[in-house]
Amino acid sequence: MVDARVLAEEAERWLGDPELPANTVSFARALELDEREELPADGVRRLRAFGFHRYFVPAAHGGALRSCEELLWLSRVVARRNMSVAVSESTQLWMMLVWIGGDAAQRARALPPLLRGEVVPCLAYSEPGHGADLAANEFLALPEGGEYVMNGSKWPINRGASSTHVVLLGATRADAAPDDVSARRRQSLFLVEKAAVASGRVEGMPRVPTYGLRGCDISGVSFEEARVPASARLGAEGEGLELALRGLLVTRTFCTGLSLGAGDTMLRTVGGFLSRRVLYEGPASRIPYVAESLANAYLSLLVAECVSLVAMRGLHLYTEEFSIWANLAKVEVARLVDHNGKVLARTLGARYYMREAEHQGVFQKMLRDAAIVSVFDGSEPVCLDSVALQLSSMVKARRRPREEDWSALYDLRAALPEFEPARVAVFGRGRDATFASLPALCERLAALAPSPGCGEERLAALRSLAERLRADVEALFTRVAEARRRPAGRAPHPAAAPGETAATATAAPAAAAPATATATAAAATTKTTSTRLIRLAEECCALHAKVAALGIWLYNRDHLDAFFAEGGWLQAALAREQVHTYELGELDEEIAARLCARLQAQHEAGEFFSLRPVRQAAPGAREESGIRQGPPGGPHLP
Known part of the structure; x- marks a missing residue:
């Protein structure tokens, strides 16, 4: 079984400490290039020397990508340092379309220059x-x-x-x-x-x-x-839009790694500064308002990681179901990180507004850069529109309950089959493994016995919240069925082309506003998805995230650390009305204290803010030189 965290730690050592200005992909260098509006060419070359480009090619096609979680972690490693470098090099992901729609000759032609880093x-x-x-x-x-x-x-x-x-x-x-x-x-x-x-x-x-x-x-x-x-x-002539959409379903899923990387640095920057800043005779991070804000931001990153990890595993296991899943993951992870950015900026106070060549400048850059994730590869409205137009298919799919073993989806130790991008389908017929697993997750939770740190009281709270989650999911799809019956809730579509269903025809991105000067507010549009359905799509994203977090906890609590197993973080996540937003005073004080302690411990240990321990580059570590010879466990494939 491939452990992507090993690769992440190797990439961290390769790139060195971003606090060290002399390193190529450092914070100081990122700010310098940003001020000059200059392409980070040296940073991209640094990634090529590591072999980063090889992880955009699945191992089955001759590349180095064995697990989608590997690319998720590599994106986090780079994005936490400089989003401009990560986004500049992430265009490699578009070559995935060769593996989705290309023939054998095209793949053979594309592979050598790809693996040489020439594309x-x-x-x-x-x-x-x-x-x-x-x-x-x-x-x-x-x-x-x-x-x-x-x-x-x-x-x-x-x-x-x-x-x-x-x-x-x-x-x-x-x-x-x-x-x-x-x-x-x-x-x-x-x-x-x-x-x-x-x-x-x-x-x-x-x-x-x-x-x-x-x-x-x-x-x-x-x-x-x-x-x-x-x-x-x-692909075939006339197949362009379908192939384009299939490619977007893959890239939207991988976008979550960029959000996680930027989110890590925003929280690390603000948390580190406030823990050193003395106000009212103590660290500013101990002020209740500040402490709860930091705890909530940390919790949001943990939930975002759950959503991303489940999605990456789903790409291997349920590849044909991503016409909905990719949009749900991209929207919710970006929302979790973007809301964190707003809260952290407010918590940082006046320093957020000062353009200084220190950590506050890094926070500002990450705040600006992270905002792009909700815009590119299909903006948030485009992704929500795609979900909204498939909600009725989800209602139909839910009439056929699925009895499956969900352990491979949620157990982070479970082996995964090869990732086969060609299996990604433009329309998944409303199927979604995450929602389908919820009844089984509730049954698994009901059968749990009390354990140290997670006694009867905590279990009772979790069971109550899980049942509320199940009721919310059922209520959502009941409202979907009602909304589709109302004329105002219908989104009339153009007639489908031969061989298309209405759903595949309308899964394309939403129309832009009229671009001509003569267009008026009364101009006709073929994009008429009701706001009621868009709102339901938003709720669908939030509920999907909660189910992912529940599944990750249930299948990994026996082998991760005490903080994870206690489940206080999960209780707080499930208790949120909208999982990506939070208000002061809503977080249980005991859980807030545990979240702050875990945040501080991972910060001091030089670890990513993650459910599992993943080490970042050691303080003061210089980047490694030369050309990396191969991934952990053996050389690059030819």
Whole structure:
């Protein structure tokens, strides 16, 4: 069984202490590049020397990725230091589309340069006039003489100008207008190597100044009469939107690692500063208001980790069910971390507002940078819209209870099958393993015997909260059924193309607002998902997170430490009305004290804020030199 934490600790040693300015991926360097709005090229090269790029290729295809949790932890390791580096290099994940939709020849062609670290891909889906409404895209990739002739622009995208390869959507039929009912079958997906374009022009567009990620290449790419070989097309002609959505389901899930990394540094920065700051004759962290804020922020990170871990395991075990799952995980983890950022900024006080070249500046950068996760790879409204449009299918799927052994999903020691990205489906028919496991989790909880730290009183509280959770889930789907019966709750969709269901047709990202100056508020729109359903989708995300936390606790309490096994943290999480938000005075004082003690202990031990011990780089540790020879347990695969 692969233990991703071993890889995380090796990456920590490789990159060294981010507090040491001389290290390539240090806080000081991150702030310096941010001020200059400069791409962190040295940081990216540092990751390539470690072999980071090899973990974007599943081991079954010749890469180093054996467990999706490995990539989750690697993302956390890098993102906690510099989100600009993490986001710049994470575009490698788009090459996953080769394993999803490519044929054997395309995979064989892509693999060698990928493993050599010679590929810098960008995702070119969005266009200036259409935003998230991919079906309305106007970029043309018309077949001609065994090639495709490409014309149009993609913007704004990450790595648009500095990429070597472009993964793009283009219309391969010019006879259907973008708003035609057949628009979904006019788009195809391409992997274009810029240097291999036979004729015409491919150019990067100017960088866009951004609120966060100031060192990233957020720009665009334009094509003019650019000819590419037919072998650049991934999948069948007209299959582009479906492949695009399948790829997004994978990347949305992995986005959670970026949030966890940024969230760790925000809490570590604020908690460390306030524990050293003396106010009212004692550490500021001991002030009740501050202590409870820090405890709640720590709890939110633990819940976010539960959501991420269960999702990563689900990618191996329930790959076909991610049309809903990926959106639920991305939305809730980003919400947990984003709300933490707001609370921590308020707790930090005036120092949050000062731009100083010390830890407060690091906090500000992380606060700005972490905000991107809820925006890219499908913004929060887009993800919620996708969930909302599949809620009725979830109601139908729930009529067929599932009797399964859920241990592989929740037991962090359980072996996992190989990750097969090609199995990701654009529509999972409403199935969701996490919600389906809830009855069995409640039964397992009911059978637990009291243990040290988790006596009858704690067990009774947990059982009551778990039953309330089950009732909330049932109530949610009852309201979904009612909302779908009301005319105001219906989201009329265009007729599905042949072979599509209404759900697959509408799983595409939501339409952007009209971009023309002549558009009016009264203009018609095909995106009519009711706000009632969007609200239900939000509740679905929060309840899903609680079930994930319950499952992780039940299947791991016998082998993790006393803090985890006691279950006070779980009790506090299940007691929250909305799991990502919290108010002062709601947290039990005893549980708050245990959370603060655990937070301080992991901080002093140099560990990630995590349910399990994972060591960060030692204080003052210099980065390792040279080229890393291979992952733990053996050399890289060829």
